Amino acid sequence: MIDVYSWATPNGHKVHIMLEELGLDYRAHAIDIGAGDQFTDEFLKISPNNKIPAIVDSDGPDGKPISLFESGAILIYLAGKTGQLLGSTDREKYNVLQWVMFQMGGLGPMLGQAHHFRIYAPEKIEYAVNRYSNEAKRLYGVLDKQLSKTAYLAGDEYTIADIASFPWTRSWKNQGIELSDYPNVQRWFNAISERPAVQRGVTVLADKRKALTDDKARDILFGNSQYKKR
Numbered sequence: 001m002i003d004v005y006s007w008a009t010p011n012g013h014k015v016h017i018m019l020e021e022l023g024l025d026y027r028a029h030a031i032d033i034g035a036g037d038q039f040t041d042e043f044l045k046i047s048p049n050n051k052i053p054a055i056v057d058s059d060g061p062d063g064k065p066i067s068l069f070e071s072g073a074i075l076i077y078l079a080g081k082t083g084q085l086l087g088s089t090d091r092e093k094y095n096v097l098q099w100v101m102f103q104m105g106g107l108g109p110m111l112g113q114a115h116h117f118r119i120y121a122p123e124k125i126e127y128a129v130n131r132y133s134n135e136a137k138r139l140y141g142v143l144d145k146q147l148s149k150t151a152y153l154a155g156d157e158y159t160i161a162d163i164a165s166f167p168w169t170r171s172w173k174n175q176g177i178e179l180s181d182y183p184n185v186q187r188w189f190n191a192i193s194e195r196p197a198v199q200r201g202v203t204v205l206a207d208k209r210k211a212l213t214d215d216k217a218r219d220i221l222f223g224n225s226q227y228k229k230r
Contacts (some may be wrong), residue, residue, distance in 0.1 A: 002026040005043060007106045008202075008209040010108065010167035011071040015053045017163050017201030018075055019080035022082050030208050036220045039228075057081075075160040085159045096154040099161035102132075102142075103168065111168050114175045120222065132150040133176035140172075141183045147184035151191075154172050166192045167202070 004019065004026055006012040019026045031037040031052050038050045047054035047069035055074055059082075068074050076097070079086035087093040090138030114132040117125060144152060153161040169189055172179050179186045187230070192198055 001058050003029060003056045003058075004053055005029045005031050005055070006045065006205060008112075008204065010032070010170070011051070012053045012205065013167035013170075014057065014071045015074050015078075016204035017146050017158065017167070017198050018085075019159040020197035020201040020204075021163070021195075022078060022084060025083070026079070028204050029161075030205050031206070034210060034220060047117045056064055070104075072100050074163060075164060076101065081162050085163070087154070087159060090169050092155070096159045096161050099146075100164050101157075103161070103164040104145070107139050107143075107165055108168055110139060111175050115171065116222070118176060121176055136175040136177055140169075140177055140185055143169075143188075144182040144184045146190045153186065158195075162188075162192060166198070170202070173196065197216050 002019065002024055004015055006028060007030065015030070031043060033052060034061070037043060038047070038052060039041070044050060046056060046067040049069060051069065053071055053074065054067065054069040056063050057077075067221060076086070084177045087096045090131055093215055110132060113128075114136045117128040117132055121128070143153070150156060152158050153165060169179075169185065179189065
């Protein structure tokens, strides 16, 4: 059994979708990031960077429980555990992994900044809005070029590279993107949206998520509460 400690965010959805695609038994535990659940001692033991998601697999590689944090690491672990969605040859695996790293190091962080400065920042800073909106457009362009050559990000097979990136593209409007400007991304997005496991995955914990409109939640996520030494 896998216990996943998560919230209905793009990074959370990556792992929810992966678990659904693999058909693994799991239990989802809500970590309400607007209420500060990510700062509890219990959660910090498995996720020292206080970020969701994290998992505890009771049947780890040596038959003993293992805990993991960082969504990309969790995807790689689950792919390795099951021998699925990571390619068959070494060449295929490295190709998949470079696109996972593209999401982890670029697509996720930059689109997250676009979300922040366009939607959540207490003041509109034109320079920041323009910088991250333009970077979002550049990154969608990278995706579109790649997807003009292949059905999925790492080739003609659906892999964890797609699972990693797809949840971040669901909020394209908030990122200042018009999806029709990127027809190959739009084709890919629509195809993945139709997968039953994806449709199930994006509903996990979604009923518990609340709009981040109150001052306490904003302070927890973006203010001094986030930066306390723990």
